[in-house]
Amino acid sequence: MDSAVQTINNLTIGFTSQKGKQISILKNISTTIKKGETVGIVGESGSGKSTLALAMMGYVKHGLYTISGECLFHSNNLLEMKNKDLENIRGRKIAMIPQNAGQSLTPNLKIGYQIDEALKLHTDLKKEERDKKISELLNKVRLPSPEIMAQRYPHELSGGQQQRVAVAMALAGNPELLLLDEPTTGLDVTTQAHVLELLNFIAKDTGTSMVYVSHDLGAIAQVSDRVIVMYSGEIVLDGPVRSILKNPIHPYTFGLLKSIPKLTSPGLPDSMSGSQPQPGTIKTGCSFYERCNFAEDNCKNNSPNLEYIDDLNTSVRCFKYKELINVKETNLDTVKSINNDVLQNEILDISKVSISYAKQKFIDQLLNKIDDSNPTVQDINININKGETLALVGESGSGKSTILKSIAGLLKTKDGMIKFDKDKVLSNDLKTRDPGFLRAIQLIFQNPDESLNPNHTVEEIVSQPLRLYFGLKGDELKQKIVEVLEKVRLGEFYLTRYPRQLSGGEKQRVAVARAFAAKPDIILCDEVTSALDVSVQAAVLNLLQELKEDFGTTYIFVSHDLAVVRAISDRVAVLYQGRLCEIGPSKNVYQLPSHPYTEVLLGAVLEPDPDVKPKLVAEDIVEEKPPEQGCSFQGRCPRILGDICKNEVPPWQIGENGNSIRCHIKVEDLKKQQNIN
Amino acid sequence: MLLLVLKRILLGFITLFIVSLITFSGVEVLPGDACTTYLEREAYGAALEACYERLGLNTPAYERYISWAAGVLQGDFGYSLSGEMRINDVLGPRVKNSMVLASASILIGIPIALLLGIITALWRDKLPDIIISTITIFSMTIPEFISATLLILIVAIWLEWLPGIVIVPTGVSISELLPNIILPVIAISMIMTAHMARMVRSSVIQVMASDYVQMAILKGVPYWKMVFKHVLPNALLPAINVVALTIAWLLGGVVVTEVVFNYPGLGRLVIESISNRDLPVVQALAIILASIYVSINLIADLMTLMLNPRLKSLQIKK
Numbered sequence: 005m006d007s008a009v010q011t012i013n014n015l016t017i018g019f020t021s022q023k024g025k026q027i028s029i030l031k032n033i034s035t036t037i038k039k040g041e042t043v044g045i046v047g048e049s050g051s052g053k054s055t056l057a058l059a060m061m062g063y064v065k066h067g068l069y070t071i072s073g074e075c076l077f078h079s080n081n082l083l084e085m086k087n088k089d090l091e092n093i094r095g096r097k098i099a100m101i102p103q104n105a106g107q108s109l110t111p112n113l114k115i116g117y118q119i120d121e122a123l124k125l126h127t128d129l130k131k132e133e134r135d136k137k138i139s140e141l142l143n144k145v146r147l148p149s150p151e152i153m154a155q156r157y158p159h160e161l162s163g164g165q166q167q168r169v170a171v172a173m174a175l176a177g178n179p180e181l182l183l184l185d186e187p188t189t190g191l192d193v194t195t196q197a198h199v200l201e202l203l204n205f206i207a208k209d210t211g212t213s214m215v216y217v218s219h220d221l222g223a224i225a226q227v228s229d230r231v232i233v234m235y236s237g238e239i240v241l242d243g244p245v246r247s248i249l250k251n252p253i254h255p256y257t258f259g260l261l262k263s264i265p266k267l268t269s270p271g272l273p274d275s276m277s278g279s280q281p282q283p284g285t286i287k288t289g290c291s292f293y294e295r296c297n298f299a300e301d302n303c304k305n306n307s308p309n310l311e312y313i314d315d316l317n318t319s320v321r322c323f324k325y326k327e328l329i330n331v332k333e334t335n336l337d338t339v340k341s342i343n344n345d346v347l348q349n350e351i352l353d354i355s356k357v358s359i360s361y362a363k364q365k366f367i368d369q370l371l372n373k374i375d376d377s378n379p380t381v382q383d384i385n386i387n388i389n390k391g392e393t394l395a396l397v398g399e400s401g402s403g404k405s406t407i408l409k410s411i412a413g414l415l416k417t418k419d420g421m422i423k424f425d426k427d428k429v430l431s432n433d434l435k436t437r438d439p440g441f442l443r444a445i446q447l448i449f450q451n452p453d454e455s456l457n458p459n460h461t462v463e464e465i466v467s468q469p470l471r472l473y474f475g476l477k478g479d480e481l482k483q484k485i486v487e488v489l490e491k492v493r494l495g496e497f498y499l500t501r502y503p504r505q506l507s508g509g510e511k512q513r514v515a516v517a518r519a520f521a522a523k524p525d526i527i528l529c530d531e532v533t534s535a536l537d538v539s540v541q542a543a544v545l546n547l548l549q550e551l552k553e554d555f556g557t558t559y560i561f562v563s564h565d566l567a568v569v570r571a572i573s574d575r576v577a578v579l580y581q582g583r584l585c586e587i588g589p590s591k592n593v594y595q596l597p598s599h600p601y602t603e604v605l606l607g608a609v610l611e612p613d614p615d616v617k618p619k620l621v622a623e624d625i626v627e628e629k630p631p632e633q634g635c636s637f638q639g640r641c642p643r644i645l646g647d648i649c650k651n652e653v654p655p656w657q658i659g660e661n662g663n664s665i666r667c668h669i670k671v672e673d674l675k676k677q678q679n680i681n
Numbered sequence: 682m683l684l685l686v687l688k689r690i691l692l693g694f695i696t697l698f699i700v701s702l703i704t705f706s707g708v709e710v711l712p713g714d715a716c717t718t719y720l721e722r723e724a725y726g727a728a729l730e731a732c733y734e735r736l737g738l739n740t741p742a743y744e745r746y747i748s749w750a751a752g753v754l755q756g757d758f759g760y761s762l763s764g765e766m767r768i769n770d771v772l773g774p775r776v777k778n779s780m781v782l783a784s785a786s787i788l789i790g791i792p793i794a795l796l797l798g799i800i801t802a803l804w805r806d807k808l809p810d811i812i813i814s815t816i817t818i819f820s821m822t823i824p825e826f827i828s829a830t831l832l833i834l835i836v837a838i839w840l841e842w843l844p845g846i847v848i849v850p851t852g853v854s855i856s857e858l859l860p861n862i863i864l865p866v867i868a869i870s871m872i873m874t875a876h877m878a879r880m881v882r883s884s885v886i887q888v889m890a891s892d893y894v895q896m897a898i899l900k901g902v903p904y905w906k907m908v909f910k911h912v913l914p915n916a917l918l919p920a921i922n923v924v925a926l927t928i929a930w931l932l933g934g935v936v937v938t939e940v941v942f943n944y945p946g947l948g949r950l951v952i953e954s955i956s957n958r959d960l961p962v963v964q965a966l967a968i969i970l971a972s973i974y975v976s977i978n979l980i981a982d983l984m985t986l987m988l989n990p991r992l993k994s995l996q997i998k999k
Binding site (some may be wrong): 058061063066087090091092093095096099100102103104107108109110111112114121122127157159170173177389681 | 784855879890892893894895897898899900901902903904910911914915969988989991
């Protein structure tokens, strides 16, 4: 058996509540990380996974403390070690790659200095040797021109580059154990796939053990040998990656896998009801009891122990796991297909719209003229039918949110026209827009923490559109608020609550309720599920679909997550640098032949299946602005033809599946190149 | 970058122009004028006319404003009423005295404030923080006229260590002035230091809780190295603007302290010239104090810009 790098025994970490009660965040965790092994730790927010990762470095956040147990690195308990001794282990023996590299790099220090600092602390190299080593490390994480990079400040790098710098810094001390806390969350799809590929390469190359903490089963599937599933501060499942992801024998993992939208099985995933219990909730019995479809009376009264099953090499905390052993893999894919009643009745017509963020010159401001030959968003033509769900997909900087803002009237267009209900032109400026149109188009934002006023109760939040657009008052208003809340499955009980007293999913439901209270014709959804946990995401998607079927609402759904888009949309528009690349019915866009950019995006999607590897066909370079002329994707296109792509804007072609592709390459040739029959 | 500086300087001048207009017209609309003040009871008939003639007050207001503004631009504020001294001669020593007081307070107060702020933040909620924070909050809440009076009572009257009030002539040399400023400096520093220490404390605490400091700890950076390299440069950047406002306040706003200690600074001159209705001096003071605020804020903004790599490269790119 391989030697253990880190052993955690009966670790319990918690805090003392304001009432003086001791509350555990981690409960009795025991596990071992072996040499050369990559362990994925999965769980939703609040499951204690980050606390566990930090404890593995002997670090406990301000306010938390160790209640019992130990964290042994080889045979030294990190949690009882003096700071001075810890300084010799942190960065040298155990290194951390943080979630948000952008915020984890000190803003006033150059990249080179920050790597050098780690080298100075943990190696005996001299100045010249260290300089060489910095270049080597930056090279290893595949950053272009390392010497120039080293002289840059963190904010001068893109998100993906910052994450690579964090990796380089972690590798500086040649650690035995690398801890990665959500290292790809917040990165673009293609960047994420590239960073994961790099991490895999480093694991193989250096033989370092890794602990990979993430909520994203897709990422976990790509890197891990073994997976630990955490729920409410406990380990509920621990075993080899394939058996965990293909035949999960814990009901929570089963539900989690079912709630992930997948490219391979279009339609809405099943959602899990309820939410994770808050830390400190008194419980007897299994902590998953309330959300479990397999539960029986025994589960309510007795809590199961983590039981090791020899022939699966898996530990599981469930009384009923035997029932799950025989559940077939295909059962993970049960999905509800969407069936929208799309009328051939145009509700929104976006024609030749361009939007510019360029700062106006003083004279242009006076003349109310926008002068920008290369606007952020250019020449967008989209028609949306009543009852349809149209998705806008693209990476950050693709202009998808910008287009939403223009439809909502929050951003002026430079050129073009947006028409509502066939012939009613929507005013460019919110102030001059007819209140009826304002009511007809509602917006739901990505982050309900920021879009709900923290000083308003749920009642006040939902009452605003009702008072504003319908002039409701008194009992009538209250009755209507309750009615709207019930539609999003929140009871009357929520009326007096403040947003901070709600869970993430509940908050987003309130935001949905607020949008529907206006009885809109069109709802603009801006990354509405991105900030939510997977199980909650599935519930919100299902809710949105049900409401749509009830009210016949039209959705314009912006997301960077191709699987989510596949699940909910009728039609998809793919955007790159503010220019349309491809548009068509979603089942056709998700099929080859596609626009090369769609191909790149689809290839980078991470499926929660260790046997499906992402295909990396293009470099993940970041372009700051669209090219002056030619095709918008010329800079990264893996199938670039030559000068024609650089000089001429490509024409629209109708693909054989009925999707439109904007490319110089003939659809037949695309088909051949993308290797399909 | 240069363009930005020029733009800011231009904006500063516009601000000063507006300030001068406001003070000038304020003085215009007030009942009474220089001549009625000067002549007091004889302010009627031929004497008043002669005075108007002599001071040029019978020309239209805008003409007087232009000739006054032209003078100011050349550094000439005209004549004061009391004693008909050149205002430049009145202001010169006062500006110098205020500078001495301000520099002494800055040299003593700011280092202490930074030190206390950093100590309280690093030992947050521990004994040093509790003790220092209690004292700073206490000295923040005592009005300066009380603390100044108490200082005089204890140090000057009971202990007889230092002079209680400043009784040197306005134009004395700095070395003669120095022993006199000890008590005013202590009184001013108490409030100033307390405010700044609280500001520094919260700024340091905020940075200590940031992801990059956690990262530095997890990188194995020793504690004090982390504090000096990763925490302080980022935490003290926002303090620059507070320091700047404090300096501006020290140069003209410490009116109460100057009056209690009878200190011949700009603050006391403001009070004196207002009560004497010496309007030309009031006008001059308004312009001078405004230019102090404008220029010190400009310097502070530029320093922030230079020291913050994020803002610096942003400006260069544009």
